[in-house]
Amino acid sequence: MYLTKEEEEMLSGKYGEIISSALKVIVKVGESLGAEKLVEIPHAHVSGLSYMTIGDAGLTFLKSFAERGARVRVFSTVNPIGMDMELWKRMGISEEFSKKQKEIVEAILSMGFEPTFTCTPYLIRKPLFREHLAWGESSAIAMANTYYGARTNREGGPLALMSALTGRTYYAGLHLDENRVPTHELILEEGIQLNDPAFAGALGYVVGEKIRNGIPLIKGAKMSFETVKSYTAAAAASGDIALSYIEGITPDYDWAIGEAEHLEKVPIEKREIEKMISLKGDIEVDAIFVGCPHADMDEVLELYSILSKCGKLRIPIWISTSRSTYEKLKELGVIERLESIGAVVIRDTCPVVSPLIASKFKSVAVTSAKGFFYIPKMHGTRAVIIPFRRIGEIACKRRR
Amino acid sequence: MQEKEIKVKIIHGKSAEGDILAYPNPISFLGEVDPKRGVILGIGREELSLRGKVLIFPNTRGSTVGSYVLYALRYYGNAPSAIVVSKAEPILIVGAVLADIPLAEGVDSKSIEEASKFKKAVLDAERSVLRLFP
Known part of the structure; x- marks a missing residue:
């Protein structure tokens, strides 16, 4: 594989053993996929940071890398974790889980990652047309490629992390015209x-x-x-x-x-x-989930306008969003208003990567087909899809 | 039984040796391997130790968290001395490089079955061969 002078130096250990080993990982994977060179990336996005999915093995790895002084080399964001960093008790998260999750967060923040905890990194930094990226999180990757015309393969968490540490990815797969x-x-x-x-x-x-x-x-x-x-x-x-x-x-x-x-x-x-969508107005579920991928401002504001016409909710609505969107909504007073009618807004996490659903609900309605795909598989919970614009009819108390 | 040599492609690491653990099925490191105890749940659910072994199997499958499991095996001092597969996928390459476990590919399913009849293996990185000893 062709390497620039700087990349040769990174590999030889001039910038330390972490960089050397991280770049070696990218080179070896690249070689196995037939890459002729590496490309620089301005933004890495790392998935796989929920304690629920990576467990002690992931925690061990991240802690050990952090302790050895790993630092990101480019702008790097992180995916949702297994709980809201503030509301975890309300989510029914155990002390033990929260302790381990906080250790993961501490490790990644010490490496210099932005504390974004969202699956919508394109709202944090907009990808540019034909820009090379190294992203984990399949939904974000598909948005980067499809909506923004940027270029990223589907990287697993560990490989995206190596790209964050080196600012490089291998030039293969979706980085090349011929594969697009x-x-x-x-x-x-x-x-x-x-x-x-x-x-x-x-x-x-x-x-x-x-x-x-x-x-x-x-x-x-x-x-x-x-x-x-x-x-x-x-x-x-x-x-x-x-x-x-x-x-x-x-x-x-x-x-x-x-x-x-x-x-x-x-x-x-x-x-x-x-046939995938339930159009009945009187479905009985324990909760409705909105925000997979994370709900953005427009989505929450539209939902807010739908729900502002009803009083207390018949079925609780859980909305997951990023902490940056949450802050903006809080300033507008929207969070408080939503909470007052029985909705719960959580940030930093989502129903797919958190133990929340399994511990609290037997059946849920979602507006997301991705959520519909994962929730039963990961939590054994029954899920149905409902139209976003009909949440009001389903969730609001009927006036008789 | 005679000593045997199989041509392989070295993907990572130096020469290594150890007792053979030949496993006929794909392995998902997440779920099937306990890094703290250094064991894999074998067929019939008996536990097989990985520590210091030359682990020979077809390929990896499952979650990318598998890379972290390989690293954790090294961290807890339970890493195999080398891994030889039919085809190395990114999850395995990432884990092997991070954990600095010598990795080679190119054994077919027949050689995996054959390897299970031998006792000791040497992965010779200079000559790109896997040597099997009775």
């Missing part, structure tokens, strides 16, 4: 509605299951930031879809059309999407 050519074209049946995140997520879920591993192209769908976010998250959960081309959304859509020689047509029926 669309492979499938979705043929959406007339009448498929994609204006609600729940429906767009259901489309992503179906696409992930049907295509598994490929690059779909979607012509003529009217999608927004919110619906693309929901679609990409689901397609990256039920399948390995890290990049889609969406007309009017993906910046290099025209390039993709020009490159595509043979696109396998994948018909999507209206019925396939609709």
Whole structure:
């Protein structure tokens, strides 16, 4: 593999043994994937920091690296952890879990990571067109590639961490034009509605299951930031879809059309999407979850306007968001108002990576098809998908 | 039984040796390996010690947390002396480099089965061969 002079020096130990070993990891993985060189990255995003998912092995690793003086070399953000750093008791998190989770947080912050704890790092730093990134978190990767036209492979937590420490990733996979050519074209049946995140997520879920591993192209769908976010998250959960081309959304859509020689047509029926979503107004669940991926300002404000018309909630709504969004909402008085009607806003975590759901709820409704995919698998909890815009009808107390 | 040599591709590390632990199935380090005790839950759920062994198996599967498990094996002094697989995936490469466990690929399923009949192995990094001894 070709290495620059600086990279040679990093490898030889001039910048210390941590950098040397971190770069060696990237070089070895790159070589095995046929990379000819490394590329510099301005932003690393590291996933896999919940004690629930990485356990003592992950904690041991992170602590040991932190103690040996590991420091990030580029702007680096981190994914949600297993609990809200302040509200963990209310979430039903045990003392033992919280102690271990805090040790993980201490280790990563001592390495210089930004305390973002969100799966929406693109809202912290907007990826630039054709910029190289090294990100973990499948939903964020798919947004970076699809919505922003940036370039990142699906990195596991440890590899993204090595990129954070070195500012480099291997030049293979989705960093190369040749691996970004669309492979499938979705043929959406007339009448498929994609204006609600729940429906767009259901489309992503179906696409992930049907295509598994490929690059779909979607012509003529009217999608927004919110619906693309929901679609990409689901397609990256039920399948390995890290990049889609969406007309009017993906910046290099025209390039993709020009490159595509043979696109396998994948018909999507209206019925396939609709059968995933519960349209009943009187469903009985223990809680409703919003914010997978983390709810942004617009989403919470829209939800707030829906809920402000009802009094106390019949079913509690749990909203997960980033701490940066939480702070802004708090200043606006939205958090207080939502809490007063029976909603709970949590930050730093989400229902997928926290023990919250398993410990508190037997059945939940979600607006996210990604959540629908993971919650039963990880917690054994029953989940149904409901439309975002119908939360009011379902959650509010009926006036008789 | 005669000594045997298998051509392999060295991915990481120097020459190493140890008793053979040949495992016929893919391994998910997260879930199947306990790094603190240095054991893998084998077929029939009996525990097999990894410490100091030349671990030979087809490939890794499962969560990327597996890389951390390999590192934890080293941290607790329970690392195998070398790992030889059919095909090395990123999760394994990351873990092996971080834990500084010599890693090679290129054994097929027939050689894995054969290796289980030998006692000791030497991974020769200079010559890129895995030598099996009865």
